Amino acid sequence: MKSNGQLKITHKKDLSFFEKLYITEIFKGIKLTLTQVFRPKFTRQYPEERWNPPASFRGRPVLVEQDGVERCVACGLCARVCPALAIEVQASETEYWKERYPVKFEINMLRCIFCGFCEEVCPEEAIVMSKEYELTFYSQEEAIFGKDKLLVPAEKLKDRLEFLRKYR
Amino acid sequence: MAVITIDGIQYDVDPKLTIIQAAKLQGIKIPHFCWHPKLSVAGNCRMCLVDVGNPRRNRDGTLVQDDKGNNVIDFMPKLAIACSTPVGDGMVVNTKTPKVVNAQEAVMEFLLINHPLDCPICDEAGECKLQDYAYKYSVGQSRFEFDKVRKPKRVELGPRVMLDTERCIMCSRCVRFCNEIAKKPQLTFTQRGDHVELTTFPGVQLDNPYSMNTIDLCPVGALTNKDFRFKARVWEMSATETICVGCARGCNTKMWVRNNEILRLTPRHNPEVNDYWMCDKGRLETFKWVNSDKRIKAPMIRKEGRLMQVGWDEVAAKVASELRHYKKSEIAALGSAFATNEENYAFVKLMKHAGVTNIDFMRHIYQGDEDDILIRADKAPNSAGAKAVGVHQEGTGLGFEGILKGITEGTIKALYSLDEHIAYEPRMAAVLPKLDLFILHASVENETTTYADIVLSTATYAEKNGTFTNFQGQVQRIRPAVAVLENERALNGFSMSRLDKFGSHNDRWTKGLKRDARAIWRTSSRIAGALGAKWKYTSSEEVFNEMTTTLEAFKGMSYLKLSGYGMKLKTTITKSISVPV
Numbered sequence: 001m002k003s004n005g006q007l008k009i010t011h012k013k014d015l016s017f018f019e020k021l022y023i024t025e026i027f028k029g030i031k032l033t034l035t036q037v038f039r040p041k042f043t044r045q046y047p048e049e050r051w052n053p054p055a056s057f058r059g060r061p062v063l064v065e066q067d068g069v070e071r072c073v074a075c076g077l078c079a080r081v082c083p084a085l086a087i088e089v090q091a092s093e094t095e096y097w098k099e100r101y102p103v104k105f106e107i108n109m110l111r112c113i114f115c116g117f118c119e120e121v122c123p124e125e126a127i128v129m130s131k132e133y134e135l136t137f138y139s140q141e142e143a144i145f146g147k148d149k150l151l152v153p154a155e156k157l158k159d160r161l162e163f164l165r166k167y168r
Numbered sequence: 169m170a171v172i173t174i175d176g177i178q179y180d181v182d183p184k185l186t187i188i189q190a191a192k193l194q195g196i197k198i199p200h201f202c203w204h205p206k207l208s209v210a211g212n213c214r215m216c217l218v219d220v221g222n223p224r225r226n227r228d229g230t231l232v233q234d235d236k237g238n239n240v241i242d243f244m245p246k247l248a249i250a251c252s253t254p255v256g257d258g259m260v261v262n263t264k265t266p267k268v269v270n271a272q273e274a275v276m277e278f279l280l281i282n283h284p285l286d287c288p289i290c291d292e293a294g295e296c297k298l299q300d301y302a303y304k305y306s307v308g309q310s311r312f313e314f315d316k317v318r319k320p321k322r323v324e325l326g327p328r329v330m331l332d333t334e335r336c337i338m339c340s341r342c343v344r345f346c347n348e349i350a351k352k353p354q355l356t357f358t359q360r361g362d363h364v365e366l367t368t369f370p371g372v373q374l375d376n377p378y379s380m381n382t383i384d385l386c387p388v389g390a391l392t393n394k395d396f397r398f399k400a401r402v403w404e405m406s407a408t409e410t411i412c413v414g415c416a417r418g419c420n421t422k423m424w425v426r427n428n429e430i431l432r433l434t435p436r437h438n439p440e441v442n443d444y445w446m447c448d449k450g451r452l453e454t455f456k457w458v459n460s461d462k463r464i465k466a467p468m469i470r471k472e473g474r475l476m477q478v479g480w481d482e483v484a485a486k487v488a489s490e491l492r493h494y495k496k497s498e499i500a501a502l503g504s505a506f507a508t509n510e511e512n513y514a515f516v517k518l519m520k521h522a523g524v525t526n527i528d529f530m531r532h533i534y535q536g537d538e539d540d541i542l543i544r545a546d547k548a549p550n551s552a553g554a555k556a557v558g559v560h561q562e563g564t565g566l567g568f569e570g571i572l573k574g575i576t577e578g579t580i581k582a583l584y585s586l587d588e589h590i591a592y593e594p595r596m597a598a599v600l601p602k603l604d605l606f607i608l609h610a611s612v613e614n615e616t617t618t619y620a621d622i623v624l625s626t627a628t629y630a631e632k633n634g635t636f637t638n639f640q641g642q643v644q645r646i647r648p649a650v651a652v653l654e655n656e657r658a659l660n661g662f663s664m665s666r667l668d669k670f671g672s673h674n675d676r677w678t679k680g681l682k683r684d685a686r687a688i689w690r691t692s693s694r695i696a697g698a699l700g701a702k703w704k705y706t707s708s709e710e711v712f713n714e715m716t717t718t719l720e721a722f723k724g725m726s727y728l729k730l731s732g733y734g735m736k737l738k739t740t741i742t743k744s745i746s747v748p749v
């Protein structure tokens with residue numbers, strides 16, 4: 001744009017004689033294709049070949065399970081902080097010393113925007129971002145993950161837990 | 169009057185007040201834990217420390233002035249507690265100077281030394297004084313590096329109150345409440361220093377009829393509601409200002425709702441009626457039936473012995489034709505002390521239009537079940553209102569006893585009753601099967617509905633606008649907190665939680681059950697229409713506004729004017745309404 005605010009109009013130059021011939025351009029294209037064919041491949045053969053993200057990756061949030069129970073105390077802070085209102089927690093009383101646990105913990109994966117706020121706010125390090133990124137559903141109901149899908153043993157989340165300790 | 173200076177501004181105050189009271193009247197907040205406007209002064213938490221100075225005086229009592237003619241102020245060497253220091257003429261109080269701020273931070277740090285980091289599992293979180301003050305008056309850090317003192321958790325102090333001893337900050341509010349307001353000394357402290365523990369006296373439980381007020385009083389989460397325990401976080405619910413229907417006192421309350429379900433009631437301040445308190449029965453027993461799965465979900469007509477759901481048009485036409493079918497003297501009507509003033513008024517108007525003169529309402533007096541604190545023997549919230557709008561007038565038609573007799577003898581063939589469990593009264597239950605026709609407004613399925621031929625599904629007190637008149641004649645507003653089929657939280661001006669505001673129709677928390685129930689003034693107006701009446705109401709407020717012109721007792725009132733503490737009926741109720749049933 002010019003300083004006086006008017007658009008500067010440029011005209012494409014006319015094609016040269018050889019370009020107009022067309023046949024030379026075709027050969028140029030074939031040459032490019034052929035050179036690529038003999039170069040090493042860099043396309044990932046998904047889904048046969050899957051990507052393993054680094055610890056800093058924010059996949060779907062999961063609940064950390066330790067010694068067979070969730071660490072979560074159902075404080076509801078993650079539900080409160082979640083900008084997308086994806087989380088629903090219903091607390092109840094447990095015999096364990098932690099007093100409360102979530103009878104119901106649901107994340108609506110259609111609402112989740114993978115911001116990681118839930119992980120950040122959690123006072124118990126009970127919800128963390130996993131490496132899972134494959135999320136497809138046939139219905140809205142299917143996208144609501146309950147405790148059965150959310151609970152993951154702490155051993156499987158080692159990477160992320162270590163990452164959090166180190167960089168937070 | 170005494171002239172005092174708070175933070176550089178002069179105020180004229182009553183010399184009998186303490187600093188914290190005087191400041192409160194001027195809208196100045198001095199942080200406090202143990203002080204409560206309705207309890208004696210304990211002065212133990214030290215949160216209310218302020219810097220207090222008094223004018224210096226000569227021997228002859230005159231004020232000493234400096235060169236510029238200003239009074240010379242001598243500040244006390246130490247800070248003073250605002251809750252027990254009386255104001256004095258010429259007093260100067262500083263509540264925000266560095267010295268005071270320093271003291272507040274120190275007190276907070278001290279209180280938090282042994283306070284557990286329990287907020288995530290504490291029901292008080294979100295409405296906790298300690299939590300709030302930790303943000304406002306503390307540095308947010310502790311220099312205490314040692315182990316905290318551990319004390320018992322999950323202690324059942326009584327049938328309705330749970331104690332977490334670790335969280336207690338020993339303010340003694342609960343102890344003083346039991347001694348001074350409930351008049352039942354049940355709580356005390358044992359041990360000394362940081363080992364102090366709140367406990368009940370040996371062999372005693374915290375079980376007085378007002379015990380749950382200690383939960384609201386407790387500035388921390390030491391005392392919690394066993395019924396509400398862990399049900400919801402406070403920020404997930406909406407709070408609606410309404411009235412308790414447990415008795416004729418009509419305590420002002422807040423109704424807490426999530427997902428269209430009532431989860432708890434808490435008292436709301438009204439100096440005219442209930443101060444800061446409510447009784448445990450009112451708190452626990454007046455809302456659960458609203459959530460019940462026995463609720464009636466739509467209007468019904470009995471066909472071939474079974475109640476079948478029908479539409480509102482059909483049911484209104486049916487009621488109108490039935491009312492025409494009987495002689496006026498064969499019909500009796502029952503208003504209700506559980507229905508609002510507006511509903512009773514519209515019902516009376518409908519009955520007048522239909523020519524029915526046998527109209528009264530059932531009393532619910534439990535002689536002896538009362539005290540001189542709050543609880544009344546009359547267990548209905550609106551007996552005075554039902555009277556005031558003319559549900560029964562002496563000398564016109566049959567009264568309640570007459571109606572009972574009429575049904576027994578067969579002279580009364582049809583009964584039209586507002587929403588009430590009238591079969592609860594054994595004499596009534598005995599005669600109900602004798603009726604040819606029983607039209608009933610009902611919100612819950614019970615024995616009474618089994619006798620009904622036509623059931624008009626009715627909104628409960630939690631689902632409608634209206635007014636109740638308590639035993640003192642105080643007219644007070646109720647507001648809808650639970651949505652029925654015909655209204656929407658956002659469109660009908662309900663109080664809303666964050667979930668209500670941002671949920672969409674396919675979110676789980678917006679899917680709470682909605683029943684097709686309606687307020688009685690609305691159904692009455694519709695039936696009157698079917699009977700050919702010219703009048704029609706579109707809102708409860710419209711009914712009320714008409715009442716203020718037609719009934720002397722309600723003159724000069726409006727919903728707006730009632731929105732605070734309510735207003736007294738113009739005619740004082742001299743005659744006792746305690747007609748025993």
Ligand code: SF4
Nearest residue numbers: 082112113115116118
């Ligand atoms: S990652 Fe963000 S959007 Fe997803 S559940 Fe957690 S807070 Fe909510």
Ligand code: SF4
Nearest residue numbers: 072073075076078122
């Ligand atoms: S913030 Fe953590 S502890 Fe609290 S409810 Fe969420 S996952 Fe559970």
Ligand code: SF4
Nearest residue numbers: 336337339340342386
């Ligand atoms: S239980 Fe609560 S009200 Fe009672 S002394 Fe402790 S902190 Fe105060």
Ligand code: SF4
Nearest residue numbers: 412414419446447450
């Ligand atoms: S005293 Fe009466 S109005 Fe007050 S809370 Fe108890 S039952 Fe309800």
Ligand code: FES
Nearest residue numbers: 200202213214251
């Ligand atoms: S409020 Fe004054 S000492 Fe507690």
